[in-house]
Amino acid sequence: MSDKLCFTPATELADRIQAGDLSPVSVIDAFLDRIDRINDRLTAYVTVCDERARSEALEAEQAIQQGEKLGPLHGVPIAIKDLTRVNGVRTTFGSPSFADHVPTADDTVVKRLRDAGAIILGKTNTPEFGRKTVTENSVFGASTNPWDLTRITGGSSGGSAAAVAAGLAPLALGSDAAGSIRIPSSACGVYGLMPDFGRVPHGASNVDAYENNLPYTYLGPIARTVSDAALMLDVIAGPDVNDPFSLPQAPGSYRDVLDEEISDLSIGYSIDFGESVISTEVQSTVESGLQYLSEAGATVEPVNITFEETWEERHEALERILQARYVGLYENLRRDSDVDLLADDTEVTPEVKSRIQKGLQIDTRELADARRIRTSIYREIQSAVAQFDILATPTLGRTAFELDTDHPTIDGVSVHPMHGWTLTWLLNLSGNPAGSVPIGFSDDGLPIGMQLIGPRFGDRDVLKASAFVEQTLPWDGSYPPTGITEAEG
Incomplete structure (x- = not known):
């Protein structure tokens, strides 16, 4: 019974807790027991509270008994990515330099979750400062995929996605600067939503309030169902005076969107999103899924996306912008935390150090050129999205690869080890909202995700389309080996 509870949707847990049908104590005990039994196989959590x-x-539970006013997530467990600060809880950013760091304040998004009644189970694994698209660091090691413990989870919100997939949390918080919500959600077979930029504020504890447009960096939910993600988004969305990019309060509830008519949805699809490499298996699964959506009433048409620049030129623009961001990280940590990431005696992953060093050598002309390419990308994506309600692509060019793989390939073709196997990072340059929805499995049982891209300020369109995919290709009954074998046992 306890394992079955751990795969119960967050919306159902919230309703049953508020109705007095389910004890918050029994819910938390069930999840903590499961974490105790399974987490050492996954390294999804790095700190358990x-x-x-x-x-x-x-x-x-006492608040319920006393008839107090309850928040929408009252008693519902949640996992928080270890890049997000939680007051009084070790927050390492995946870095040896912060292995014992304990913040004295919550980030804004955490405060909102706690004010809504959510109970934090712990912090989830991430690469150092979110630098990589796989989740591993020298403090805690690598997270493993619940569907195959020899495979990656993706990154950088890999611990959060693995926790949700394996029934170690019904909800988890992720962040996304180049795909870090969508990549692990696809790899682990869960739903990940990157809402509108500014919809969820980064908050007061950020030293540099302007860093999050270098590139567009989002906070968003990872969940097993679209409704669960909408429930969480209702809680964490909204303006914050401390975030200069935060958006005004959107009208109504995100959950209301899921009840709207969706059979007339128009979907434009690009299999390669402008010359990305895609495996035969991923392509066939996505095309099969699109066929099902067409049969369910959607209008599905191919769209030709042609960028002015080559893949390498576009990716170099992303790298330049990220390098500039990491110079800011370096300077802020050196000034405010007395940590010099480039000092000889500071243990830092080569990827982080290299990005900072390259960033220190960038001149203003190179940044201007990166912005020009970013503008070109923005215009092409807006042109494509404007033709349809939603734009669909694969989330990843292949399924999760083996943990010890440094140079992934796609059907024998070598690709860029960081982003060559993902189709996510362009949206962090353009600012479009996007989600990754599970649509099927490879022959060896690994999840495959479809990326749904909305217009600027169209995260409701993404949720609406996600609900349509969920209804047409339901995935909620799919459990990884780390879940179903013990749930039935």
Whole structure:
């Protein structure tokens, strides 16, 4: 029974807790027990707040008994990515330099979750400062994929996606600067949503309030169902005076979108999103999924996306912008935390150090050229999206590869090890909202995801389309080996 509870949708947990049909204490105990039994195989969590979570669950139960006003996530467990600060809980950013770091304040998004009644189970694994598209670091090691423990989870929100997929949390918070919500969601077979830029504020604890457009960096939900993601987004969305990019409050609830008519949806699809390499298996699965969506009433048409620049030129623009961002990270940590990431005695992954060093050598002309290419990308994507309600692509060019792979290939073709196997990062240059929805499995049982891209300020369109895919190609009953074998046992 306890394992079955761990795969219950967050919306159902919230409703049953509020109705008095389910005890917050029993819910938290079930998840903590499962984490204790399974997490050492996954390294999804790097810090577990067992005593604190149990204490808060007891308080949540007492609040129900006393008839207090309850928030929408009252008593619902949640996992927080280890790049996001939680007051009083170790937050390492995946870095040895912060292995014992304990913040004294919550990030804004965490405060909103806690104010809504959510109970934090722990912090989830991430590469150092979110630098890589696989989740591993020298503090905790690598996270493993619940569908195959020899495979990657993707990154950088890999611990969060693995936790949700394996029934170690019904909801998890992710962040996304080049695909870090969507990549692991696709690899782990869960739903990940990157809402409008500014929809979820980054908040007061950010030293540099302007860094999050270098490139567009988002906070968003990872969940097993679209409705669960909408429930979480309702809580964390909204303006914040501390974030200069935060958007005004959107009208209504995101959950209301899921009840709207969706059979007349128009979908434009690009299999390669402008010359990305795609495996035969991924392509056939995505095309099969699109056929099902067409049969269910959607209008599905191919769209030709042609960028002015080559893949290499576009990716170099992304790298230049990220390098500039990491110079800011370097300077902020050196000034405010007395940590010099380039010092000889500081243990830092080569990827982080290299990005900072290259960033320090960039001149203003190179940044201007990167912005010009970014503008070109923006215009082409807006032109494509404007023709349809939603734009669809594969999320990844292939399924999750083996943990010890440094140079992934796609059907024998070598690709860029960081982003050559992903189709996500262009949206962090253009600013479009996007989600990754599970649509099927490879022959060896690994999840395959479809990326749904909306117009600027169209995260409701993404949710609406995601709900249509979920209804047409339901995935909620799919459980990875780390879940279903023990759930039935």
